[in-house]
Each structure stands twice: as C-alpha cells, then as structure tokens.
Amino acid sequence: MGRWQPLRGDLPAEVVRLVRELRQYVDRCETTTATVAAKTGYSRSSWLRYLNGRRLPPWSAVEGLGRLAQADAEYLRVLWESAAHAWTPGGAAGEPVPPTAPKRRAGRSEHPDTPVAAAPPTEGRWSSRGILMPGAGVWLAVAAACSLLAALLLARPWDTGTGAVRPPDGAPAGAPAWPWPLRSAVDRxxxxxxxxxxxxxxxxxxxxxxxxxxxxxxxxxxxxxxxxxxxxxxxxxxxxxxxxxxxxxxxxxxxxxxxxxxxxxxxxxxxxxxxxxxxxxxxxxxxxxxxxxxxxxxxxxxxxx
Incomplete structure (x- = not known):
C-alpha cells in the first residue's frame, strides 16, 4: 500500500493509537484494503474510513483484522474500548424518516369481519420538511427524564467512596476501572x-x-x-x-x-x-x-x- 494519510489533528489520542495499530496490522500482512475487506466482511470504503480516522470501526471489524495479523486479541480489545470511550462522532446524524402509516383498503380492514379501529391521534405536528415535531407532552416527558438523570448523577449511587468507577459493559475480563492502562506483556x-x-x-x-x-x-x-x-x-x-x-x-x-x-x-x-x-x-x-x-x-x- 502507499504511505498512509496523516490523521486529523483533533482526533483523541486513544483513537489515534487504535488507528495506527490497525494500519500496522495491514502493513504486517502485506495486504491491501480490498483484501482486508474480502476477509473481514466489511467494505473497502468502510476500511478506508476506519484507517483514516473518519469513523470508529466496530469491534467485529477490528477483531477480524486482528485475526488476520495474529494480534493479541485482549490487547486489541483494550485499545478498541479506550478509543470507543473517547470517540466523538463527527457530523450530524441523518434526518429522521417519517413513520409509514399502515396500509388500509378504503374503509375496510384486512379481514372483512373485523371493524376498522380508529387510529389514535398523533401528538405533535408535521413540519414542512416531513419531520414529526414533538408536542408539549413529549417535551414534558423528556424534561422529567433529564431531571431524573441529573438527580442520579448528583447522588452517584454507584460511588462507594473509593473513587473507583466500574468499567462499561463489554470490557475485557479483569479490566481495571477506567482509564485502563495498556496491559504490559512482561508477565507473559x-x-x-x-x-x-x-x-x-x-x-x-x-x-x-x-x-x-x-x-x-x-x-x-x-x-x-x-x-x-x-x-x-x-x-x-x-x-x-x-x-x-x-x-x-x-x-x-x-x-x-x-x-x-x-x-x-x-x-x-x-x-x-x-x-x-x-x-x-x-x-x-x-x-x-x-x-x-x-x-x-x-x-x-x-x-x-
């Protein structure tokens, strides 16, 4: 492959470390992104985004490349988890698509003997762009949920007074609380x-x-x-x-x-x-x-x- 493109300067250090490790695996295998795509099930365009730091690769993609390079899966998992923790997605999410109403024949249900039930009123209104705008009741529910979350954050029921924070779900077995130090291989x-x-x-x-x-x-x-x-x-x-x-x-x-x-x-x-x-x-x-x-x-x- 040609020389790798420089990574963006605003990428978190954890993401840079993961991307450089993945690039090293591609070099070690003396292969191309097309071959990596064929052997991992992810498209070449996806791998180009992953290897240039434009998108965080899913763990299954990272794991697949790690197998090709015979990498230490535990070490690689820690790298990926730390990058996922630090990752800030770039760009805005796609616009929501209005829900599709169920198809009905004019005035009749799918089964002739079953009366057609009136559709429940939908709270909110549709904007000129076809996006459902939440009504007042929805905003009240959101505000209540945010208040509950704020109360939980202030109370910190998980804090035992020792300053330790539990690692997130999916962390490697035996991983210490965040931030995870990269495991030294000297014992192995x-x-x-x-x-x-x-x-x-x-x-x-x-x-x-x-x-x-x-x-x-x-x-x-x-x-x-x-x-x-x-x-x-x-x-x-x-x-x-x-x-x-x-x-x-x-x-x-x-x-x-x-x-x-x-x-x-x-x-x-x-x-x-x-x-x-x-x-x-x-x-x-x-x-x-x-x-x-x-x-x-x-x-x-x-x-x-």
Whole structure:
C-alpha cells in the first residue's frame, strides 16, 4: 500500500493509537484494503474510513483484522474500548424518516369481519420538511427524564467512596476501572530485561521474542527486512530473512543508539526504545533497504554506510 494519510489533528489520542495499530496490522500482512475487506466482511470504503480516522470501526471489524495479523486479541480489545470511550462522532446524524402509516383498503380492514379501529391521534405536528415535531407532552416527558438523570448523577449511587468507577459493559475480563492502562506483556514473556536494560542484549536469549510483533516489513531482492518490537521488554531489534548475501544489518534510534549484526547475521541486538524512534536497515546488492514504523525505502549505497 502507499504511505498512509496523516490523521486529523483533533482526533483523541486513544483513537489515534487504535488507528495506527490497525494500519500496522495491514502493513504486517502485506495486504491491501480490498483484501482486508474480502476477509473481514466489511467494505473497502468502510476500511478506508476506519484507517483514516473518519469513523470508529466496530469491534467485529477490528477483531477480524486482528485475526488476520495474529494480534493479541485482549490487547486489541483494550485499545478498541479506550478509543470507543473517547470517540466523538463527527457530523450530524441523518434526518429522521417519517413513520409509514399502515396500509388500509378504503374503509375496510384486512379481514372483512373485523371493524376498522380508529387510529389514535398523533401528538405533535408535521413540519414542512416531513419531520414529526414533538408536542408539549413529549417535551414534558423528556424534561422529567433529564431531571431524573441529573438527580442520579448528583447522588452517584454507584460511588462507594473509593473513587473507583466500574468499567462499561463489554470490557475485557479483569479490566481495571477506567482509564485502563495498556496491559504490559512482561508477565507473559517472562523476559529478563526491560527498556534501557535490554540495550545490546540478544532478544532471543532474553525471551523478548515471545511477544515480539512486526512493526514494519519490506520484501525486496529475495530478502525480507523486519523491524521488531517487544511490548513486554519495551525494546526493538532488526531482522532479515535469508541473511546470506546481506551486510550492514543494523537498528538505529533517533536518540543515537545503534546496534549492528555481523556480516550475514540474521538479527541485531536490542535497543531500549519503542518502534516510533527506531529504524532498521540492511545492504543488499549495493542498495540499502530500510523500514521505520510508517515508512520503507530502497536507496543506492553511495558511502561507507
């Protein structure tokens, strides 16, 4: 796919985080929105809206893409729930459609022996645009409901004095009260290091690969360059499939950290940074392949690298 469009600046951070995660899944699968649509049951136009932050995707769509990318369903559910909590729908809702009156034959009911009952009077009036305008009784009912809701909010019967708020229905099992912290995978991995403590260490010996995810991948010249990240270890590393014939495999960060693999090596040691700050590169046939979280490139090698 081409480079993703920038997201709107007014999107909540939770929505941005979900959309970026979904974009990463599409990149990881090396697929197109048309293929995603065919495999999830949601149209391509819908996926374009979801992946560009114009509409919040339903959980079933997110779950379907997560299955394609073999993502952690529990982690993804927390991302989606937090985005749903923060989402503010854009644009006005569609205009209501006047109700259709039941069809009757002139002066007769559907069954000849059954008298036609007079239709109950409809409170309110129809506007010139065909919209039913509520009458005074409806407005009184709405006002009473709002008053009751306000009283409940002031009384806060759910507040036990501890400041805790119950998570909404549909939250993952065992989720804490809002706001939900993103669950760390460190307990699942049994990793021996974390963040800066992983710098220069082998991701496989430290067991950081157990929850490793593909941040971005580039396939070219018979090789596959991958930027890997472990949520549990909070560390990144670079890998290359079919390492024979490659050189200069490395991972570098915006902060100046860098780890290199030996010539023909399949992966680098780790840097203690998340995927936003890291990029992986390798030299193949006189060209440098590179990947970052939202970008990939192929450049001619003009210097010592």
């Amino acid at each position: 991995t049994g990793a021996a290091c974390r963040s800066g403590g992983c710098r220069g260490l082998d991701p496989y010996r430290e067991k950081c690969d157990r929850d490793g995810v593909v941040v971005h991948r580039l396939r070219a010249y018979g090789h596959v360059l991958t930027l890997q990240f472990s949520p549990g270890c909070m560390a990144s590393w670079a890998e290359v499939e079919t390492p024979a014939g490659t050189a200069g495999l490395r991972i570098a960060t915006s902060g100046g950290d860098e780890q290199r693999a030996a010539t023909g090596g399949a992966y680098t040691a780790m840097v203690g940074n998340g995927p936003d700050a890291a990029r992986a590169t390798v030299v193949v046939d006189g060209r440098q392949l590179g990947v970052a979280r939202y970008d990939s490139w192929i450049d001619a090698v003009t210097g010592s690298g």
